[in-house]
Amino acid sequence: MKVLVDIAIEPLGTSSTSISKYIRKVLEILDKKGIKYYPAPSMTTIELDDLTQLGYLLKEINDELEKMGVKRVVTLLKIDDRRDKENSIDHKLEVIKK
Amino acid sequence: MKVLVDIAIEPLGTSSTSISKYIRKVLEILDKKGIKYYPAPSMTTIELDDLTQLGYLLKEINDELEKMGVKRVVTLLKIDDRRDKENSIDHKLEVIKK
Amino acid sequence: MKVLVDIAIEPLGTSSTSISKYIRKVLEILDKKGIKYYPAPSMTTIELDDLTQLGYLLKEINDELEKMGVKRVVTLLKIDDRRDKENSIDHKLEVIKK
Amino acid sequence: MKVLVDIAIEPLGTSSTSISKYIRKVLEILDKKGIKYYPAPSMTTIELDDLTQLGYLLKEINDELEKMGVKRVVTLLKIDDRRDKENSIDHKLEVIKK
Numbered sequence: 164m165k166v167l168v169d170i171a172i173e174p175l176g177t178s179s180t181s182i183s184k185y186i187r188k189v190l191e192i193l194d195k196k197g198i199k200y201y202p203a204p205s206m207t208t209i210e211l212d213d214l215t216q217l218g219y220l221l222k223e224i225n226d227e228l229e230k231m232g233v234k235r236v237v238t239l240l241k242i243d244d245r246r247d248k249e250n251s252i253d254h255k256l257e258v259i260k261k
Numbered sequence: 262m263k264v265l266v267d268i269a270i271e272p273l274g275t276s277s278t279s280i281s282k283y284i285r286k287v288l289e290i291l292d293k294k295g296i297k298y299y300p301a302p303s304m305t306t307i308e309l310d311d312l313t314q315l316g317y318l319l320k321e322i323n324d325e326l327e328k329m330g331v332k333r334v335v336t337l338l339k340i341d342d343r344r345d346k347e348n349s350i351d352h353k354l355e356v357i358k359k
Numbered sequence: 360m361k362v363l364v365d366i367a368i369e370p371l372g373t374s375s376t377s378i379s380k381y382i383r384k385v386l387e388i389l390d391k392k393g394i395k396y397y398p399a400p401s402m403t404t405i406e407l408d409d410l411t412q413l414g415y416l417l418k419e420i421n422d423e424l425e426k427m428g429v430k431r432v433v434t435l436l437k438i439d440d441r442r443d444k445e446n447s448i449d450h451k452l453e454v455i456k457k
Numbered sequence: 458m459k460v461l462v463d464i465a466i467e468p469l470g471t472s473s474t475s476i477s478k479y480i481r482k483v484l485e486i487l488d489k490k491g492i493k494y495y496p497a498p499s500m501t502t503i504e505l506d507d508l509t510q511l512g513y514l515l516k517e518i519n520d521e522l523e524k525m526g527v528k529r530v531v532t533l534l535k536i537d538d539r540r541d542k543e544n545s546i547d548h549k550l551e552v553i554k555k
Binding site: 167169171180181183186187190201202203204205206208239241243245247248252255256258259260 | 300303358
């Protein structure tokens with residue numbers, strides 16, 4: 164069953180308060196890997212087929228950010244793992260609109 | 262300056278795994294108070310004019326959820342308080358698309 | 360009834376990856392205001408008498424951090440608002456040890 | 458380099474507002490796997506040798522909670538991945554006390 168994960172990255176110790184270039188890099192990685200996502204102003208929701216993928220994805224993101232000069236990243240995640248019903252970005256968007 | 266706040270509520274001890282009716286109640290409160298928001302699958306981003314409003318809003322939300330029978334709510338917040346530049350939902354959506 | 364709030368601050372755009380001096384400032388503010396807290400490696404749990412206090416506390420923290428040169432702060436909060444039973448730091452530490 | 462991860466689980470749709478038995482199960486899993494942790498009132502900080510382990514650990518936790526009857530778990534994580542300096546629970550506790 165799909166697992167939904169909200170991700171936000173906070174790069175620390177960069178000298179600029181702007182972090183949008185790092186967020187665009189994350190979206191680029193998601194695109195490349197074919198992971199479905201829904202970008203929101205402060206978080207991005209992704210759909211994973213299996214929770215075991217998560218650590219590899221996060222490591223790849225942080226490795227790429229390190230190449231851009233980021234020496235410390237705090238990542239916030241909210242994972243929604245539902246075992247009784249299929250979960251999806253589309254379904255969640257629909258039910259809150261009813 | 263505006264402060265952006267991501268909110269997600271997790272009502273505990275309700276007997277159903279579905280929480281969409283509680284999320285719709287939160288959106289109804291935001292509508293009634295005229296607070297600008299951007300709903301996403303798992304979080305809602307709101308724009309506050311002043312951070313001091315936040316506690317009152319959260320108390321109102323939890324009081325309304327209690328009237329719906331919820332005895333315990335865990336709320337997740339990510340607050341983005343930027344002092345060097347105007348911050349807004351629209352601006353944040355724009356920069357990640359570039 | 361008491362409300363428990365976990366707080367973590369992530370100052371963005373400072374040139375150093377170390378953020379401990381900002382965390383010590385937060386603890387200093389909590390001490391000065393007589394707010395009970397439990398410091399952990401990455402989050403601090405505080406006890407509030409009333410959720411409406413929260414916005415004022417967060418604003419004071421961010422104002423102090425701004426005086427230290429921080430132009431953007433991302434704050435993570437997890438709020439536990441329980442209406443059926445008294446909640447406290449001591450109680451929560453006890454039940455997880457049983 | 459070690460990665461520090463704060464974890465909090467919020468089981469949804471259980472009929473009780475108390476979640477301590479689920480938290481004790483998580484600590485039991487961490488003990489069994491020999492993962493170093495620091496329990497706090499609302500979050501547990503763990504030390505991982507490699508971020509790629511994270512997904513497997515989270516899947517194991519949610520599988521065990523499902524066996525206890527939990528059909529939906531929301532998990533909150535804050536990951537601190539520092540590439541410039543060794544990171545550890547002990548180090549972080551020390552620097553906030555100075």
